[in-house]
Amino acid sequence: MSDQSETEVLLAARQWKAAGHRVALATVVKTWGSSPRPAGSHLAVRDDSHFLGSVSGGCVEGRVVEEALGVMKTGEPKLVEFGVSNDEAWEVGLACGGRVEIFVEAIE
Amino acid sequence: MKSEILDMVLESIATKRAVVLATNLESGEQRLLGRGDGDDDDERANVSTALRLDKPVTTGPDESRRIFYQPFNPPLRMVLVGAVHIAQPLSTMAVLAGYEVTIVDPRSAFAAEARFPGVALDLSWPDQALESLGLDARSAVVTLTHDPKLDDPALHVALRSDAFFIGCLGSKKTHATRLKRLRKAGFTDAELERIKGPVGLPIGSRSPSEIAVSVLAQVIETLRKP
Numbered sequence: 591m592s593d594q595s596e597t598e599v600l601l602a603a604r605q606w607k608a609a610g611h612r613v614a615l616a617t618v619v620k621t622w623g624s625s626p627r628p629a630g631s632h633l634a635v636r637d638d639s640h641f642l643g644s645v646s647g648g649c650v651e652g653r654v655v656e657e658a659l660g661v662m663k664t665g666e667p668k669l670v671e672f673g674v675s676n677d678e679a680w681e682v683g684l685a686c687g688g689r690v691e692i693f694v695e696a697i698e
Numbered sequence: 699m700k701s702e703i704l705d706m707v708l709e710s711i712a713t714k715r716a717v718v719l720a721t722n723l724e725s726g727e728q729r730l731l732g733r734g735d736g737d738d739d740d741e742r743a744n745v746s747t748a749l750r751l752d753k754p755v756t757t758g759p760d761e762s763r764r765i766f767y768q769p770f771n772p773p774l775r776m777v778l779v780g781a782v783h784i785a786q787p788l789s790t791m792a793v794l795a796g797y798e799v800t801i802v803d804p805r806s807a808f809a810a811e812a813r814f815p816g817v818a819l820d821l822s823w824p825d826q827a828l829e830s831l832g833l834d835a836r837s838a839v840v841t842l843t844h845d846p847k848l849d850d851p852a853l854h855v856a857l858r859s860d861a862f863f864i865g866c867l868g869s870k871k872t873h874a875t876r877l878k879r880l881r882k883a884g885f886t887d888a889e890l891e892r893i894k895g896p897v898g899l900p901i902g903s904r905s906p907s908e909i910a911v912s913v914l915a916q917v918i919e920t921l922r923k924p
Contacts, residue, residue: 597711597797604704615699619723619766629754630768666725669849693766695699695726 599643603634612637613697614658618645625688657694667695714772718745723764773798779852781808781843788910802827825851833859840865863920865897874892
């Protein structure tokens with residue numbers, strides 16, 4: 591599962607941390623139905639909201655970045671789950687109809 | 699995640715050592731495990747399954763004890779025998795898909811740095827080259843020369859290895875004569891069934907780049923839908 595782009599995300603997380611940023615890592619832990627990124631996919635988030643990698647096809651990254659900023663403050667890891675989006679309600683979710691569970695942790 | 703754990707994961711990736719990161723999804727506690735490591739038989743089995751399938755394993759429906767086992771395997775490798783025209787787009791595409799590529803061809807006019815900038819070239823005879831590369835279950839071998847003198851020695855080594863993919867470029871006719879030669883050399887029909895020949899998915903490819911797409915697609919299919 592260590593394909594190049596995933597390794598780049600982990601390298602960026604280390605580099606940002608070394609440069610003095612607060613950093614969090616989000617990892618897809620489980621998927622149900624059709625979802626764009628498989629378990630093990632990473633998103634690294636920096637304290638200025640800059641991010642690298644992906645945990646969905648771009649559907650939930652915004653919310654995951656928010657969660658990551660929260661986790662950087664508390665230091666407590668968190669499991670978050672996203673389901674099907676509802677276009678009319680402007681909810682965050684996956685248009686593909688899948689469900690995804692994401693583990694968000696701070697790099698300490 | 700502790701910085702030390704992240705450093706150890708990245709170190710394992712850099713040194714091509716297979717490891718599994720075990721994360722307790724409740725507490726966030728993490729351990730790095732190698733093949734054969736684990737607290738009990740169940741855990742050792744989870745580690746080995748994650749590495750074999752190259753896919754994370756999550757244990758237990760019980761929220762408080764859920765552990766996520768994420769494998770970090772050494773990179774996939776692709777060995778191309780024959781520094782021919784098709785090897786140019788195929789090596790580029792394979793690198794994009796995450797493969798470490800080596801091109802084997804003892805003919806220095808073909809295996810020239812200028813033709814393959816940045817790609818590892820091995821000018822030794824194909825059987826020697828493949829022996830020294832040490833093919834494993836994350837290796838793919840594709841012969842491209844059409845020349846039995848070069849392709850066959852490579853196939854002899856590949857067929858005795860754990861390579862997950864062995865493919866040969868060439869027409870149905872040349873493939874039939876290739877199989878005849880290999881049978882004569884002592885390989886059984888069951889062994890020869892591993893060879894994809896003519897290599898590539900039938901997508902009507904014409905140009906070298908299109909053929910490279912069809913070959914890479916078949917390699918991916920073999921890896922992901924075994």
